[in-house]
Amino acid sequence: MPEAQVVITQRGAERLFAGHLWVYRSDIRGADASPGDAVRVSDERGRFLGKAFFSDRSQITLRLITREDVPIDRAFLIERIRAAAAFRQRVVQNTEIFRLVYGEADQLPSLVIDRYADYFAIQTLSQATERRKQEIVEILEELFSPRGIVERNDPKVRLLEGLEQKTSLLAGEVPAEILAHENGIRFYYDLFKGQKTGAFLDQRENRQAAASYASGEVLDCFTYNGGFALTLASHCAHVEAVDLSPAAVEAGRRNQELNQLTNVSFREANAFDVLKQYDEMGRRFDLIILDPPAFAKNRASVPAAGRGYKEINLRSLKLLRPSGYLVTCSCSHHIPEHLFLEILAEAANDARRTTVITDRRTQARDHPILLTVPETHYLKCLILKAL
DSSP states (O other), X not given: OOOOEEXXXXXXXXXXXXXXXXXXXXXXXXXXXXXXXXXXXXXXXXXXXXXXXXXXXXXXXXXXXXXXXXXXXXXXXXXXXXXXXXXXHHHOOSBSEEEEEEGGGGTOTTEEEEEETTEEEEEEOSHHHHHTHHHHHHHHHHHHOOSEEEEEEOOGGGGGGTOOOEEEEEEEOOOSOEEEEETTEEEEEOTTTXXXXXXXXXXXXXXXXXXXXXXXXXXXXXXXXXXXXXXXXXXXXXXXXXXXXXXXXXXXXXXXXXXXXXXXXXXXXXXXXXXXXXXXXXXXXXXXXXXXXXXXXXXXXXXXXXXXXXXXXXXXXXXXXXXXXXXXXXXXXXSOHHHHHHHHHHHHHHHTOOEEEEEEEOSOTTSOOOTTOGGGOOOEEEEEEEO
8 A cells, every 4th residue: 555645845844853743734835645644754856845734624733743754653652751751750850741752852753642640641632643542552562561541632633633622441340530640749630621631730830949948927818729839838937828719719619628638728719819919918928929820822812911911910010028939930832932021121120139059940851842833932930039
C-alpha cells in the first residue's frame, strides 16, 4: 500500500526549517492522505522534510513528528513515551501527579498524558492521536500498569479537528475522587470533572518556590482548590484564600481538612472586589499570590486583558508591607513575557512601589518549552519584592 504523502509550499518548508512543527492549510500544495494519517512530507522540488500527522479539517494541517524517514508505528510511539517518562524521572520530585507527555515538546504532537498516582488522564487533540487512542492506551497499560485511564477530551480545540468533546473511562477503573500528594500536601482530584485533566499541574514547582518566600499574612487570589494556599500554610502565620467558585472553595476546604491545617481560611468572593476592598481598608499582607485564569483567550482580547492584569497587580503591590512579596502569574499565551513585564512595571509605577524581580519562572519542567515552538510557552510566573 503506497505511503500517504503531502506536498507543501516553499513557505511551509521554510517554517519547518526554522524549527516549527506546524504547517497550515494555506501552505499545502497537494495531499494524498486520509484523516489522521502519518504522512510523508516533501516540498515542491520533491525534497523529503519529515513525517507528520495529517488533518483534513484543522487549519493546522500537518504536525511534524520526526525529520527522519522512519515508520510511525507502535514501536515508534513506545520509544517516544519511554523517552518522555525517562525525562520525568529526572526532573519530577516530591509529587505523585505530573505531566508525562506534553504534546509537541515531547515530539508527540497533540497528545497529552497526565499521571495521578496510579491513574492516567489523556487528551487526544487531533485526528491522528484520536485514531491511535486505543493503541496509546494499550502502550500505557504495557509500560505502567495503571489502575485506570480516563480520556479528558473535552477541550474545544477538538471541534476544529471535526472531533466530538467527551470524557469517558478508557481502561480499568477510576474512582470519582483520587487522593494523591503534591509537594507533600495531599489533595483530592476528580479526573472526570476537575479543571484541565483534574488539576493545574503546571504550577507545582512555582508553588514550592513561593513557599520559600512566605511568612506572616498571606493572601491567595484565584485559589481554585487551594494549591498555593495549602503549600504555603506551614511557612506563614495565616493564609486567606479567595475564589469566586463555590465548588472551588468547598474543594479547598476539604483539602485543608485532609491536611489538618488550621491557619487557612477560604472565602467565596471576586478577587477583584476583595483587592479593591482591602486597598480601601488599608489592609496589609506579607505575600500575595495572583494566579488568575487566562484573561486573553485570543489576540483581540489582549488590551482588555492587559487592563485586568494591571488592576490586580497594582492593587496587590499597594497591599504589600515593606519588603513584601508578590507571586504573580499569567497563563495567557497571547500575553508574552515581555508584555507581562511591561504591565507589571506600569502597575509598580502607579502604585509608587520600587519593585525588584527575585524569581523569574515558567511552567513546571514536566511541561517543557520547545524553543522553536512559542505556543508551548504559555505560563509566566514572577516573584516580585516590593521595597
